[in-house]
Amino acid sequence: MPTKTSDLLAVAAPSAVAVVRGVSDDQLDLPTPCSDYAVRDLLNHLYAVVVNFQALAAKRQPEWAEKPDHLTEGWRDRFEAEAAKLVEAWSDPAALDGVSPGMGLPQETVGTMVLLDLTVHAWDLAVATGQPFRPAPEVLPPLYALTEQMGPMARERGVFAAPVRTSSSDAPEMDRLLALTGRDPGWSAVG
Secondary structure, eight states: OOOHHHHHHHHHHHHHHHHHHHOOGGGTTSBOSSTTOBHHHHHHHHHHHHHHHHHHHTTOOOOOSOOOOOOSTTHHHHHHHHHHHHHHHTTSGGGGSSBOTTTSSBHHHHHHHHHHHHHHHHHHHHHHHTOOOOOOGGGHHHHHHHHHHHHHHHHHTTSSOSOOOOSSTTOOHHHHHHHHTTOOTTOOSOO
16 A cells, blocks of 8 residues: 555656666766765665665664675666665555654654655766756655755754755755755756
């Protein structure tokens, strides 16, 4: 039985999968808006997020310490399969009950956190590799709300950088979301 979280993940995942599939092998060492990550690093991070948040949906402890290289034979297909498993894991209504033993946050918040990673890191990878990216409009309001709510703690823990000013007060919602996470919505690999 789908949940609100799994429905949002189901509309976000295809865009992320398309971006991942669009990354060519010769782009793996390019920089990304996440200054500590090249494309290869960010792909491995996003893969780990997708897998570990399946465990969090089941209220199991994730394996954050393990850092395998997921970019081996067939990695694009495996990412798509893991993204589908992520949607399935959050479709169980029990996944949204209570507090996450792995994160210490309400499970509903944890589900929105993975939606944020899936959306923002897909944008990171898209702009780093010259691909188009348009998030599903229905994911933006809950992501914006989460980012406003969790922003101070995320910045304190080094997850987000300081907010960036957008070009105008009526900037697109995705640009405002990126700015709240400390990303420059106009970031480019050149210049």
